[in-house]
Amino acid sequence: MERDNKQDGMSRRDFLKITASVGVGLAIGASGMAAVGKALSPAQPAAAGAEDEKNERIALYGEHQPGIVTPQQTYMYLASFKITAADKLAVIRLFRDWTKFADLSMAGGTMRTGDNPLLPPSDTGETLDLPASRLTVTFGFGPTFFRLDGQDRFGIASKQPQFLKDIPRMPRERLDPLLSGGDVCVQVCAEDQQVAFHAVRNFIRLSTGSATVNWLQEGFISGGSGGQTPRNLFGFKDGTANSLHQTPDGYRDVVWAGADEPDWMQGGTYMAYRKVRMLLEVWDRSSLADQEDTFGRYKESGAAYGKKDEFDHADPSTMPVGAHVRLAKESKQLIHRRGFSYTDGVDPRTGNVNAGLLFVSFQRNPEEQFIPMLKLMQSKDALNEYAMHIASGMFACPGGLREGQYIGQNILES
Ligand SMILES: C=CC1=C(C)c2cc3[nH]c(cc4nc(cc5[nH]c(cc1n2)c(C)c5CCC(=O)O)C(CCC(=O)O)=C4C)c(C)c3C=C
Numbered sequence: 001m002e003r004d005n006k007q008d009g010m011s012r013r014d015f016l017k018i019t020a021s022v023g024v025g026l027a028i029g030a031s032g033m034a035a036v037g038k039a040l041s042p043a044q045p046a047a048a049g050a051e052d053e054k055n056e057r058i059a060l061y062g063e064h065q066p067g068i069v070t071p072q073q074t075y076m077y078l079a080s081f082k083i084t085a086a087d088k089l090a091v092i093r094l095f096r097d098w099t100k101f102a103d104l105s106m107a108g109g110t111m112r113t114g115d116n117p118l119l120p121p122s123d124t125g126e127t128l129d130l131p132a133s134r135l136t137v138t139f140g141f142g143p144t145f146f147r148l149d150g151q152d153r154f155g156i157a158s159k160q161p162q163f164l165k166d167i168p169r170m171p172r173e174r175l176d177p178l179l180s181g182g183d184v185c186v187q188v189c190a191e192d193q194q195v196a197f198h199a200v201r202n203f204i205r206l207s208t209g210s211a212t213v214n215w216l217q218e219g220f221i222s223g224g225s226g227g228q229t230p231r232n233l234f235g236f237k238d239g240t241a242n243s244l245h246q247t248p249d250g251y252r253d254v255v256w257a258g259a260d261e262p263d264w265m266q267g268g269t270y271m272a273y274r275k276v277r278m279l280l281e282v283w284d285r286s287s288l289a290d291q292e293d294t295f296g297r298y299k300e301s302g303a304a305y306g307k308k309d310e311f312d313h314a315d316p317s318t319m320p321v322g323a324h325v326r327l328a329k330e331s332k333q334l335i336h337r338r339g340f341s342y343t344d345g346v347d348p349r350t351g352n353v354n355a356g357l358l359f360v361s362f363q364r365n366p367e368e369q370f371i372p373m374l375k376l377m378q379s380k381d382a383l384n385e386y387a388m389h390i391a392s393g394m395f396a397c398p399g400g401l402r403e404g405q406y407i408g409q410n411i412l413e414s
């Protein structure tokens, strides 16, 4: 299991002390992007004070990428990129820059802000005084990264892992193709929204000339980092059943790709994404009994029907046919969910609030786990009365990085 580095973690403040004491910025190798090659500590170190768990640094390097089984942070950005570079070397340069920047920003560092007054600062600067804030960056590759319109773009088609395919069409979805899919997906999470935004913004900046952003989603949860299960915008605890597999063996069985997958997927996983609009106005007019019947759990406690406490064993036979949790149980599959709520103003045509769930789940085999579950839910779920799937994506997330490696190296170079 990936470590949170609580014991040996280094906050942005520690990071500043170290870089200041040795009198240099981070030793980052030369790259096409000078900005990333010149890391420096902020001019104004953060004020001293007791370390707060929310400020901690999470390591980029390890057996698995961070942001998959990491306890959920409060904020999330999900960015999808289209690679525009035709040349593999340009892609390698981009991924090197992204990796260096991920390492730097997760450690709480920033790029230089002002070494040449005649040029734009290398760093946008909005995190200069902010701690690492449990920032994580998770990269995933979509099917079109390997093959676009039947073409092997970068000579890597043979590296496509077996289950990396678009999620098949579902009966009740209304997908917006402009908000779906992509060659590369970057999930950025942090306890501080500005820290998360800074990272995503600079990933976009670094991609200039090599990639463009297809779509960018912004999510939040509450209560997750306090150890409580966060509540979704329907007011229900969402994520309870993750507790069924949150052990190293459970993660091996549910999340991490099998030994029959390519080398670069060892320690990796598949990320399924669905943007699900939640019809808040319809939901808010429904009775408490209808709301609870929809999930088969009690609203306040989060306990399954017939049970008292949130984590008591759930018995699907006590739940109405069509209850969301009953259907998930009937699929006999487990997935690791890591969703975030979103809000997006008001639909000007109807006056209804645009809001919902950025559903993200990680699983070792989407064809066996996620897709059958989704099919069952799309045809029978009581939740369908209150929700509509509007965007979709499937991405293969490589295993974790060793220091010196860049993301995607085992795909592009071996
Ligand atoms: C295909 C997978 C799933 C989609 C899509 C999905 C959407 C969705 N879910 C909620 C709210 C809740 N889901 C809950 C449990 C739950 N959901 C899924 C899968 C999908 N959900 C699973 C596998 C489970 C676990 C079931 C189990 O084994 O007990 C719950 C109950 C609490 C919990 O365990 O998290 C809620 C609440 C919404 C609002 C939503 C789309 C808008």
Ligand SMILES: [Fe+2]
Pocket: 324
């Ligand atoms: Fe669910």
